[in-house]
Amino acid sequence: MANRQRREPHTVTYDELTGADEEYERQILNEQRKLTETSRKLTSQVGATSLDRILSSQSSSFLEELQLETTFSVIIAGEFNAGKSTLINALLGKKLLESGALPTTDSITIVASSSSSSSSTVKDDDGDKDSPSATAASTNDVSTSLGVIVHSVSTLPLLDDLTLIDTPGTNSAWMDHTEQTLRLLPAADLILFVTSADRPFSDSERDLLQSIQAYHKNIVVVINKMDILDTSGGDHGAVQKKDVLDFVIDKSSELLGARPVVIPISARNALSSKLIQSSSASSSLSTVWDQSNFAALETFLKETLTTKAKIKSKLSNPLGVTEGVMTQCLDVLKEQEEELKIDVATLNIFRSQFEGWKKELAADLILSQKTMTNMVQEEGHRCDILLSRMNFYNYHYWTLFETNRLEEEWVETKREVSIHRQHDEDLKADLMEHVLETAESVATRGRAQGQAVIEYLGKRPAVRNNQSLVGSVTIVSSFEDTRKNLVERLSNAADDILNTGPDKTIEREHLDKDQLFRSLKHSALLSSSLQVGALSSGGLLAFQMIDPIVGWVSLSSLLFGGGASYAMGKARICQWYKEQWSRRAHHLNKALDAITNKEVEKVSRRILDGVAPYTRFVETEQERICDLQEQCQTIASASRNLRNRIDKLR
Structure with a gap:
């Protein structure tokens, strides 16, 4: 097993983020940063102490330490045991993060491409430098000041220009899990909101979704564990699955004020298919993969997260937070x-x-x-x-x-x-x-x-x-x-x-x-x-x-x-x-x-x-x-x- 070793954070420039050097975009970026800073100062004058968490999540020091200031961040949020870690493992095609019935993710976990941290050096168990296979695995870097675990991987092309963040599940026995999640959500460029098919949209999930909808975030609702409903009726529980899908669409639309993208999946089936894909090509494997509907999620991410879309999202997301904070400031006033x-x-x-x-x-x-x-x-x-x-x-x-x-x-x-x-x-x-x-x-x-x-x-x-x-x-x-x-x-x-x-x-x-x-x-x-x-x-x-x-x-x-x-x-x-x-x-x-x-x-x-x-x-x-x-x-x-x-x- 590779030893954990501290690595220096890689600072990504604006040009690296956008892939272009456009003066107009730079002008917008400067205006956005000025508005964010002005809103932060104004909030302190309002005396809205409850907004400190939101503002701190937008601060440069916080984002820089998490390596999120100039990367496109996809945050996976939801209730504990909704399968968030399994979903990330399925995207990676490997069991990188621990998962289970108990809250296994007790801190913020970042999964980023190792190509963006070429300066880091990782040693194997014998003390030698990583071989190509070792690099393809992962490294864990722990940020001591924030208690954040960083995994660097090189097996997912999707990670070349974005970062996945796994958050501690809400409604767990540890109250600080919810606080950690709430603090991080305003910094997200895209939120994959994960709910479980066996208990869709619980009270804590509704509260969590309602707490972030004011910040104009791009939210994709993912219904995980659809495979649980396979035995609930004919055609692999098609009727029950449709009822769950309709229920989630209705409730999420009601909370967000507009119909969001809702994708039902089975992260467990998708991960199983990917793990044995290299050693088996049976029709049963293909059936399991198709039933997982995971391809719909991957296709959505690849087709939606274009370079221009990421630029626009990166520029506009802080503004959504600013508007949400100003709305809450007006409520406080x-x-x-x-x-x-x-x-x-x-x-x-x-x-x-x-x-x-x-x-x-x-x-x-x-x-x-x-x-x-x-x-x-x-x-x-x-x-x-x-x-x-x-x-x-x-x-x-x-x-x-x-x-x-x-x-x-x-x-x-x-x-x-x-x-x-x-x-x-x-x-x-x-x-x-x-x-x-x-x-x-x-x-x-x-x-x-x-x-x-x-x-x-x-x-x-x-x-x-x-x-x-x-x-x-x-x-x-x-x-x-x-x-x-x-x-x-x-x-x-x-x-x-x-x-x-x-x-x-x-x-x-x-x-x-x-x-x-x-x-x-x-x-x-x-x-x-x-x-x-x-x-x-x-x-x-x-x-x-x-x-x-x-x-x-x-x-x-x-x-x-x-x-x-x-x-x-x-x-x-x-x-x-x-x-x-x-x-x-x-x-x-x-x-x-x-x-x-x-x-x-x-x-x-x-x-x-x-x-x-x-x-x-x-x-x-x-x-x-x-x-x-x-x-x-x-x-x-x-x-x-x-x-x-x-x-x-x-």
């Missing part, structure tokens, strides 16, 4: 998009609720501002109340002679305007109470809203590839500073309205009262003077000390002037007092509005900053998915166009 829709909806709900919260808080603050400004404005009614308590006589007497009584009446007016307040007779204390309530409300509601947002969004953390959290919501900090700022600024605004002077210690109420009393006194003096003048004119007229006409004119004028002075003085003084407090109420309202709006905006920003990582993630992911979808569609379209150009090659 669609899943990510569907997953992200929940985050998008969550974010939209948060934004809607947050805007509602802001409007509700703003409405409450407006009501609070209105309450405080009304308190200030109500102060302007005290003059009306005071004057309504005084008749013509009291107006003049209290103002001119009973100032203490006027003070008492003034105090009573405060009680009337403060009937709805919390602190009787103390506007400042009442305003401060509302200031504290407003500040506490903003701080408390801001804190509650922030915590509610955290709790709500925390139930829906953004995830990527089911691995790590992205854009987790941060904890909203304490709102105690909000309360303090509001209390300080609102208190200052109230002080500015109520107090004056450099140190804000002089109450405007006292200043207004003093000026009011002075104005009342001046008005009362004027009115009294006119009334006294009228009395004097009346006395003079009564004693006929003046001309009657002059007396009556003077009397009427003074009476009218005194009454008018009294009425107009009261109205003017009341209007002045109201305007004083109306202006203050207006200024207070503007100050409160500016202060509360600014603090509410700070609270809003604090909450939004807390969820900013989550928001950024959702928005960034939307852009990423959309951009990757466009790139995948562009690559798939370019690949289809290039494949159409390859199909038109003559």
